[in-house]
Amino acid sequence: MNPKIGLVLAGGGAKGAYQAGAIKYLAEIDFVPHIIAGSSIGALNGAVLAANLPFRQAADRLDLLWTDLGAANIIQPDRGEIAQLASYIIQTSLPTFGAWATKLLESIGIFSNTKSVFDPEPIETFLRRAVDAQQLRDGIELWVAVFPSLNIPRFRYDPAMLVIDMIRAKMGQDAHWLHVQNANSDRQLYDILLASAAIPLAFPQREINGNIYVDGGFADNVPLGALAAQGCTHAIVIHLENGAVWNRHKFPNQTVIEIRPQDPINKSELPLYGDAITFLDFSRDRIELLKQRGYADAKACLEPILKTLTIERDRKTSLNLLQVRTQQIADDSPVY
Amino acid sequence: MQNFATQSLQDIQQQVPIISDKALVDLVNGIQVNQDLIRFRQNRGFIGRLFDGITGSDRDRQILTDSNFNVGMQALHQWVLALSDNLRISNVALEITQTKLLEARNAIRNHRQELDLLNQITDRLQIQLNNHEHRIHNLEQRVYRIETIQQIGEIIAAWQSGRTYQGFHWSVQIAFVIREIVDFALADYERTTNDRQLRPKIIDQLISASRQIPDHAFSLVTLLNLAHQDTIEENRELAQALLEVRSLPPSRLLEMPYLFTLGTTLEFAGLPEEARPQDPAKTAFELCRRDLGVIYPATDKKEFIEHIIKETASDRLSFRNSF
Numbered sequence: 127m128n129p130k131i132g133l134v135l136a137g138g139g140a141k142g143a144y145q146a147g148a149i150k151y152l153a154e155i156d157f158v159p160h161i162i163a164g165s166s167i168g169a170l171n172g173a174v175l176a177a178n179l180p181f182r183q184a185a186d187r188l189d190l191l192w193t194d195l196g197a198a199n200i201i202q203p204d205r206g207e208i209a210q211l212a213s214y215i216i217q218t219s220l221p222t223f224g225a226w227a228t229k230l231l232e233s234i235g236i237f238s239n240t241k242s243v244f245d246p247e248p249i250e251t252f253l254r255r256a257v258d259a260q261q262l263r264d265g266i267e268l269w270v271a272v273f274p275s276l277n278i279p280r281f282r283y284d285p286a287m288l289v290i291d292m293i294r295a296k297m298g299q300d301a302h303w304l305h306v307q308n309a310n311s312d313r314q315l316y317d318i319l320l321a322s323a324a325i326p327l328a329f330p331q332r333e334i335n336g337n338i339y340v341d342g343g344f345a346d347n348v349p350l351g352a353l354a355a356q357g358c359t360h361a362i363v364i365h366l367e368n369g370a371v372w373n374r375h376k377f378p379n380q381t382v383i384e385i386r387p388q389d390p391i392n393k394s395e396l397p398l399y400g401d402a403i404t405f406l407d408f409s410r411d412r413i414e415l416l417k418q419r420g421y422a423d424a425k426a427c428l429e430p431i432l433k434t435l436t437i438e439r440d441r442k443t444s445l446n447l448l449q450v451r452t453q454q455i456a457d458d459s460p461v462y
Numbered sequence: 463m464q465n466f467a468t469q470s471l472q473d474i475q476q477q478v479p480i481i482s483d484k485a486l487v488d489l490v491n492g493i494q495v496n497q498d499l500i501r502f503r504q505n506r507g508f509i510g511r512l513f514d515g516i517t518g519s520d521r522d523r524q525i526l527t528d529s530n531f532n533v534g535m536q537a538l539h540q541w542v543l544a545l546s547d548n549l550r551i552s553n554v555a556l557e558i559t560q561t562k563l564l565e566a567r568n569a570i571r572n573h574r575q576e577l578d579l580l581n582q583i584t585d586r587l588q589i590q591l592n593n594h595e596h597r598i599h600n601l602e603q604r605v606y607r608i609e610t611i612q613q614i615g616e617i618i619a620a621w622q623s624g625r626t627y628q629g630f631h632w633s634v635q636i637a638f639v640i641r642e643i644v645d646f647a648l649a650d651y652e653r654t655t656n657d658r659q660l661r662p663k664i665i666d667q668l669i670s671a672s673r674q675i676p677d678h679a680f681s682l683v684t685l686l687n688l689a690h691q692d693t694i695e696e697n698r699e700l701a702q703a704l705l706e707v708r709s710l711p712p713s714r715l716l717e718m719p720y721l722f723t724l725g726t727t728l729e730f731a732g733l734p735e736e737a738r739p740q741d742p743a744k745t746a747f748e749l750c751r752r753d754l755g756v757i758y759p760a761t762d763k764k765e766f767i768e769h770i771i772k773e774t775a776s777d778r779l780s781f782r783n784s785f
């Protein structure tokens with residue numbers, strides 16, 4: 127059976143720059159995936175990689191895009207929306223999380239009156255510039271994870287809805303895996319990508335074929351299952367959090383290599399707050415730091431694995447040769 | 463036909479466990495994942511630990527670490543088994559190779575013994591061959607010697623019977639006969655065999671065939687003057703031409719004083735009367751003594767024949783060897 131090699135890109139907001147660095151190293155060692163899956167920012171990274179072949183060129187393009195993203199500073203909070211959100215969050219969040227939620231809103235500078243903290247327009251424009259729809263259709267097979275939010279007419283997506291979705295995810299509501307190339311229009315193709323990255327409250331949810339979707343990271347931040355269902359045999363998973371609780375052994379038929387951040391990737395050790403401020407920090411310095419770490423961690427992870435596989439392959443080759451030669455000498459008739 | 467070693471190898475080959483790439487990746491990457499999980503738990507602050515305790519993620523990480531460890535141990539166990547079987551196969555291969563090596567060494571040893579025996583036989587054959595070659599060589603030399611003697615005998619017999627060299631004085635005849643013997647038989651024989659023993663025999667035959675010449679000593683000058691006088695008129699010029707020495711280089715002349723004196727005597731005697739020396743032989747003799755050295759005024763037929771043979775044969779040999 128021919129191996130089908132996959133690349134799985136976890137979600138993690140601005141930490142996605144780490145994946146750009148890791149992928150740069152993978153491209154340098156001539157890694158080329160047959161299929162890609164991503165969740166949230168991983169889906170957007172995957173779209174850039176799938177649409178800009180050959181893969182080494184795609185890796186360079188992704189690296190450059192993240193540099194541009196840091197320079198352009200296009201991820202800006204919609205300050206008019208945030209005041210209402212602040213009161214909502216404080217009032218409706220679980221008491222345990224209230225303090226951190228308040229800190230989150232303060233750190234990103236809150237106050238106004240819409241459904242999302244960030245203006246989605248710049249990121250949509252950026253995505254359309256970075257990913258050509260036709261090239262993506264012709265590129266590497268791409269799957270993204272999205273989470274089906276409750277679609278209640280006349281109900282706005284607010285922090286209460288966020289909490290409901292979190293509970294649904296914990297209760298076992300699975301993410302959906304959408305095949306991007308199956309989108310029936312360019313508009314839907316971009317919506318699928320943006321749905322996977324639709325961080326609740328930060329970006330607006332997306333409607334696709336009558337379903338309302340938000341960030342797939344809710345229920346499946348590492349969507350290897352999407353690739354396993356497509357017959358993927360080998361996969362490289364790039365995580366975006368330290369100590370990620372993800373069990374590779376749930377995929378006994380896949381050979382999985384996990385690249386994990388070696389150093390603390392969050393800006394703060396405080397739970398939720400640390401995640402949140404790191405999630406949304408698209409500053410230039412931060413992006414460059416994460417790219418460097420991604421490259422170094424991928425190298426540190428892959429080199430011993432490749433070395434081990436090479437040694438084992440050489441051992442098998444030499445053993446086979448030994449057996450063949452021994453058989454020849456054993457079968458050889460006596461010389462005297 | 464399969465032997466024991468071949469059968470063992472095939473048996474062992476069927477038992478070789480194959481460690482998959484997945485097991486190796488799980489082993490190495492599992493260590494890396496565990497390092498991440500352990501580092502995370504070690505560095506987790508108080509609030510973080512509290513949070514992880516509440517959410518249960520700490521327990522999840524512990525389980526993940528344990529299962530990675532377990533899978534890694536299983537992979538390691540498989541690998542050890544694979545390496546052990548690799549070692550077993552290597553040992554069998556080594557045993558087979560050693561057996562074959564011993565077999566080859568025995569073959570070489572047997573071959574060497576046969577070779578030694580063949581060498582001994584060859585040496586004996588070589589000795590026999592050398593003996594045969596030596597005998598054949600001796601026989602060939604003997605045959606050659608007999609043939610040469612026969613040729614010489616025929617030349618002397620032809621002369622003795624008067625079929626050759628008639629009308630010349632005895633000394634000129636001797637010079638001609640000896641030249642024929644040397645040119646047609648003796649020179650090749652001596653050059654090939656280095657055998658000089660035929661010369662006394664030739665001398666004896668020539669003495670025996672020269673009964674008309676007295677055995678006692680006589681004057682060389684007288685003999686040489688007779689060489690011209692007793693040669694009939696129409697043969698003198700021929701004798702003079704055949705025995706002329708003036709065209710020879712001095713180095714050759716040094717080794718042939720008697721032939722020089724004979725040839726010079728004939729040359730002087732053939733000069734017009736007004737230019738001819740009063741005693742051509744005496745003049746030639748003195749010329750020889752002055753320019754070439756050793757020559758004696760008195761001689762006898764044996765000594766004369768010896769000198770002519772020695773000078774003719776040496777000159778022909780030197781002349782032929784110079785090519």
